[in-house]
Amino acid sequence: MKKKKQEENKVAEKNYEPSDYEGNSQIEQGLAETHEQVSDGYHEGTIDRKEGKED
Incomplete structure (x- = not known):
C-alpha cells in the first residue's frame, strides 16, 4: 500500500x-x-470572438 x-x-x-x-x-x-491542446486553444481564442476583430 505504501x-x-x-x-x-x-x-x-x-x-x-x-x-x-x-x-x-x-x-x-x-x-x-x-x-499542446491548451496552448492551441489559448492562441486561437474563444468562439465568441467577433469576426475581424484584431487582438
Missing part, C-alpha cells in the same frame, strides 16, 4: 516539461499532449 501511495504522489507532483515531448512514459506523453 508503494502505491508513493507512485500516486509521483504522478500528482509531475509538471509539464518541454522534454516531455520526447518522453516515453504515459505521464510524459499525456502532459505534452495536454500542453
Whole structure:
C-alpha cells in the first residue's frame, strides 16, 4: 500500500516539461499532449470572438 501511495504522489507532483515531448512514459506523453491542446486553444481564442476583430 505504501508503494502505491508513493507512485500516486509521483504522478500528482509531475509538471509539464518541454522534454516531455520526447518522453516515453504515459505521464510524459499525456502532459505534452495536454500542453499542446491548451496552448492551441489559448492562441486561437474563444468562439465568441467577433469576426475581424484584431487582438
